[in-house]
Amino acid sequence: MSLQVAPHTLTVSGQDYQYYSLPHAASSLSANLDRLPKTIKILLENLLRFSEPQADIMALAEWKPQSERMEIAWRPTRVLMQDFTGVPAIVDLAAMRDAVASHGADPSVVNPQIPVDLVIDHSVTVERFGDDQAFADNVAIEMERNRERYRFLHWGQQAFENFRVVPPGTGICHQVNLEYLASVVHNQQADGSTMLSPDTLVGTDSHTTMINGLAVLGWGVGGIEAEAAMLGQPISMLIPDVIGFHLHGSLGEGITATDLVLTVTQMLRQKGVVGKFVEFFGEGLDVLPLADRATIANMAPEYGATCGFFPVDQLTLNYLKLSGRSEQQVAVVEAYCKAQGLWRDSSVADPEFTDVLDLDLATVQSSLAGPKRPQDRVAMVDVGRVFGEVMVADQPDVDQDARADVAGAEYSLTHGDVVIAAITSCTNTSNPAVMLCAGLLAKKANELGLKTKPWVKTSLAPGSKVVSDYLNKSGVQTHLDALGFNLVGYGCTTCIGNSGPLPELIGAAIEQGDLNVCSVLSGNRNFEGRIHPLTKSNWLASPPLVVAYALAGTMRIDLSREPLGEDVSGNPVYLKDIWPSTTEVAAAVSLVSGDMFQTQYADVFSGDEQWQNMDVADSQLYPWDEDSTYIRLPTFFTLPNNQDDIESASILAKLGNSITTDHISPAGAIAANSPAADYLRSHGVEPEDFNSYGSRRGNHEVMMRGTFANIRIRNEMVPDVVGGYTRDLLDDEIKPIFTAAMDYQQKGIPLVVVAGKEYGTGSSRDWAAKGTLLQGVRAVIAESFERIHRSNLLGMGVLPLQFAAGQNRESLGLTGKEKITIRGLGEQLSAKCSLTMEIVYDDGRQGQAELLCRLDTEEELKAYRSGGILRYVLNQLVAE
Template sequence: MSGKNSLDTLSTLDVKGKSYDYYSLPKAAKSLGNIDKLPASMKVLLENLLRNEDGETVTHDDLQAMVDWLKKKKIDREIQYRPARVLMQDFTGVPGIVDLAAMRDAVNKAGHNPEIINPLSPVDLVIDHSVMVDKYATPEAFKQNVRMEMDRNKERYEFLKWGQGAFENFRVVPPGTGICHQVNLEYLGKSVWTKEEDGKTVAYPDTLVGTDSHTTMINALGVLGWGVGGIEAEAAMLGQPVSMLIPEVVGFRMTGKLPEGVTATDLVLTVTQMLREKGVVGKFVEFYGPGLDNLPLADRATISNMAPEYGATCGFFPVDDETINYMRLSGRDEETLNLVEAYCKEQGLWRRNDNEPEFTDGMELDLGTVTASLAGPKRPQDRVNMEQLGSNFDLILENNGQANETDKEVPVKGQDYSLSHGDVVIAAITSCTNTSNPSVLMAAGLLAKKAIEKGLDRKPWVKSSFAPGSKVVTDYLKKAGFTPYMEDLGFHLVGYGCTTCIGNSGPLDDEITEAINEGNLTVSSVLSGNRNFEGRVHPEVKANWLASPPLVVAYALAGTTRTDLSKDPLGTDKDGNDVYLKDIWPTTSEIAEAVKTVDNEMFRKEYAEVFEGDEEWREINVAEGKVYDWQDDSTYVKNPPFFEGIDKPLEELQDIKGANVLAVFADSITTDHISPAGAIKADAPAGKYLQENGVAVKDFNSYGSRRGNHEVMMRGTFANIRIKNQMLDDVEGGYTKYIPTGEQMAIYDAAMKYMENDTPLVVLAGKEYGTGSSRDWAAKGTRLLGVKAVIAESYERIHRSNLIGMGVLPLQFDEAEGVEEHGLTGEEEISILGLNKDLKPGQILDVVAKRNNGEEVKFQVKCRIDTGNEMRYYKNGGILHYVLRQMLKD
């Protein structure tokens, strides 16, 4: 671990009789310059470079640039960051391990030892994305859903257990345990990491990258981490540094305290809206100020979790007394707590109100101004005050051409009620964002108790579910006495996992689905999640609202989002009197009293055997061998074609000439649009493939669970039912125009026809292309369809990186230019000039778009390969291709 150490900063720290080696930032400052005002997140980066200085990947000039940042607040310099560990969830983890298995296969076929492919950094994979809400509102829901999860995913789980035995430094947290980010916050994260080296214990900041965009949740614990694509995480596992530009850091100062009745969810939706409007894509956000004294760590975690929604690389909270209090509550041992406090104070990483850092830019929020909020109907940054939700929904109907249908009712067959626009058909307490937070969950329990005591019940058309992020949550709700009331309202435990937030909401009752489709109803879901993109939550639900857990319960009682809960009644009590939200909303003191129920014994008990799993997991048969025995008949796990011919000479870059356009997209196309995670339609290319391979429709599972099979995933690329290709008029779903014949067909089918004729493809898009989840299949599928380049107005950070990681060229229109400004329809023949061995990061390239009449439109684009390392990856056909070639060469 010790590098060149040109500044002679290796020091010793004694903590209550135990000695640690560490790389001293105060000693480095004596040579580099004063760093007192450097943001804490930047100090973590500086320590990372200091510890890994080797004169090649990290130089003295890199260290100096980090300190010189204070003078300019922006430095255009590439650095090589080496995180301490990697975190995965199973949707992205399975394809990640498939890639490692495929690399071992390629190495083995090339005549080398396959075990050279092995994680060098600790890797934890948490199975949390596979459980679906098939059963709900019954005491048997959890047991039945887990049973179905195990039946559906047996092949995947066998594969993961093989990986656990075949690879070193790789642990799996079994299904039914918790959500990866909550497990990370409550158990895995340490704030200060240690490693035994040369007989000594070296201490350094806990850092990580994760294969889920909400990895940022751990920032609340003073741990610097963010989401990357699976391919970039795999490279980090294999010893490659994360190549990045020294970031800008936006300071977000907080003052005051939250008012009575306002939750952490309301706060995070306000912060998300503010920072999206500010524009922080690709930047660090660091929170500071006296308001943090009034912000529990669980509230901080809610804010850090949503960093992808406000677009930042991370949302960082420095370590302070509250960090130590939370780590003690969640069962960390005293030796760890002593080290964290001593190390952070010694290194200047401890938050102090009397020494506020300097930032690139800043914002400020008085917590006392936050109001009750939701966000929707299809973006997490679109905050709506609770009292305005009803009128907001009327605007949605107007935009949908349904303004004259406000009184429309569709009878539900076999029931004594009707469905209308705006009715809540899904109410889900789910996701890492809020189920990590005892205050909002206790608020939900208290509200449920008061509602039952008033004689209220959820409306019969609402599918209700409760999917917490760890078993600790069910422990404290039960101890507080709230579980019976939650269950009386239909919020039974359905599983420990992400469920509704990632599209695993399960089916609606048949009669509900029939009424929605018959009336073309715009119905709602209300969930305590972090994502509500089109087509994500449920294919029949067009309006999806993010809200706090108590508001989820409230809207289940109301049964509609076309209401103002600040003045409209939720229902009537036993005597027929109207009951309002204010009558059952818990007070801050009531919530605080309930939170006292939570104790560290709960955490210690639930995490004592976190890697053991239940009997079904333990009984899964594991294949032996260091090279995976691929099964030809598997529809879940297949050897991908990415590394075919890896031992052959590398071809030089060439111009892309005569390309057709596969699709033209507007702004805010998400990775959910590009590579959906939810249900697979029977008549879609992926559905047809599964049926041809003997899979019944009822056993399709989801796109997310099938990510270990490239045949399914390439057919599912651009297959979201709500995606709109502007090459077609008034058509939703994964279709395009096949230019040679003018036919409309599935995007996959068109791509295969182009491939038969060796025709390269490009995709044209607007702003924020690839926003949302860190979904590597959004890039993998793009490559497998034959797309050579994407030209967009702007990119979200992770997807741009993923495209490069798969050898797809991200290009960006000049500012204020785009598809519309150049009059492009998608029927042009595209050529991109200037691609050769001398291509440089950020280079300006010429594009020629030739119309059918021979007219040429010429414009320039910027190559959005931003760093030298990224360029090396691209020229090798992708990041893993580069790593594998280097290994074979060595």
């Protein structure tokens, strides 16, 4: 049956709009779309609007829970970036302009084809804390350290079309997206009419998924893939499985959205949803606030899904009104979603799903996650016990009662003490209920005379200025201040590793006693080495629990029965004594009003005086500075494109399970004894000005030296060494991985990395793939890959290969001393093909193993053959 695709007219409040009708398409195709998940309908509309092949459209219209998943091309409406990932993306575009110009073509052809918003939110560090001057001081330090990066972004805002920058000190990109940027239904002016379509996006941060709580379909991709989308390339993807998550009942008294999301994360991670969509449904959504939905959607990377989607319903409209969207926009969202069958209604039949999970909200307990992974939920009553068990498992000979004196202080430190307590991260700071719960708890604690322990570094970093408005209006900010939770900045801070230094004497005591001390934060990531180099254990918790553990000063406590401290009369104070009731929290939340959003976002792109007065070059090509240690012209477009067979490769690193992108490419502090530090010192940079790896992602020289440089990574080739080291088989010496990689590169020896399950878990960090390429790694061979990192690897021309079921580095007896050969990588290579790995062991024995090529689609194969997505796009631009 032939499908005639033409726009229809929708009239809302007297205004006519054009749209591509799903019900009309269903009628033409004789398909029943009512049974489809809402996310599949959104993908279907995208294919209709862009006139994709009818076979692809039919595959979506006839989607079934267990049908074969074919490849489709998807085009998002817009792209969202933060500065850590955004800077290298814009550096790449600037370098691509240079490459186009070198071919004699017009460099302005390198220009975003769809809207791109970049929010500067990842660069503020908690240098100052615990007083009213902390915010101003941290902003000043941020501007001084990052002036060159910010000047570059300011240039990009002027040089590129369709590119906007939200200046520093405004908020976190996902919260700004939720509160302001997202439209739910996108309006595009074309040929004198307004075309409506679902607001969709990709982002260069894995937590882009937060916006699915507002019924905007989007997810994180690598910076490389985002750049291709910006330049008009479709995103190649397999039609997804959709896991339905049925919610019913309501949360109990004192249970927070954080408790709920940690429960959901644990359930979905155990289920196994990598590469799948999750769509929430059920009568529980009738009472689940939008902010709680956003909290759950935010942590999709932690439960492994591509996205966690909540359809449009009345609560969506209520939030749009609350956050200051126009009456017309709200009316358009309602009318369009009802016309397209995208409206959620608990009274109608549920869609069909690939599989279904079920959760009674009333069963959710007060929880934390840790001490190393966000999916490891621990009931609050068990935290002390679990900490002790994990500590002993990691250090069997540890003295559990060891203490270290803090010089000049009246206290000492021991294992389990909390040295960082941070209310941070868009995951929770976007949620007024948990933020005001923390403020009300602080009020009760302060009125009873409780104080945070003196060894705890406290901080409050909201995701937008709206949060400050309602904390002040409700009168709780002064009580947070009294406990040391003063405003330190508007940005990711501790959640991204920008926790800043601990007081020197506290740090010295931790190192002296080799103590296993803790951080507790309201964030989404707690991987080893991410939060702070000295905190071996890191716990995710709701904002009120962050305050509570700061008062207790230790994680080795059961807050359900042990006191937090004593009041002014010496009486014990328990958590239940200061925990706000649901009624108290609701009363405080009612003070949040639309005018707060309208005021704070009225001039969101202007920035302060420092931003406005920056001296910025007015040019199409960026004036690269050879002396810069922040922004340098990368070498990606001048590297030889080598996609031939891999012959006699050495193994650079042999890694275990759950190697994160933080392990591969850390974002935090640059260690003084690292190759990156040596490079910076050689360029006259003093250690106090090293800044972080994340802030220097515009300099490939720093970042390739920082690859595999996480202080907690464990390379099984050197089992007695913790950190980014390997055994250089050329001289049998233990060296930094970067140093060894350069030795191999000089000898022309190709490299591979071997790893376990879930390789590349965590942030959508393109430098984890870029640095791997620049170190000379041709392929990564793992038991399984996390979705985004696999895409990033192939996007840089590094081949992702997966062990056949039942085989791994251990079953094959790999030590890291083997020589690896992989043939069949030329023209005969195909998507999802099987390859044979030939192994020559150290003792001369030979073996083989079957590998699955994880180029999953034909478009991915084309990109890989071109040497990566960027070269693929560049070749097209030059050809045109």
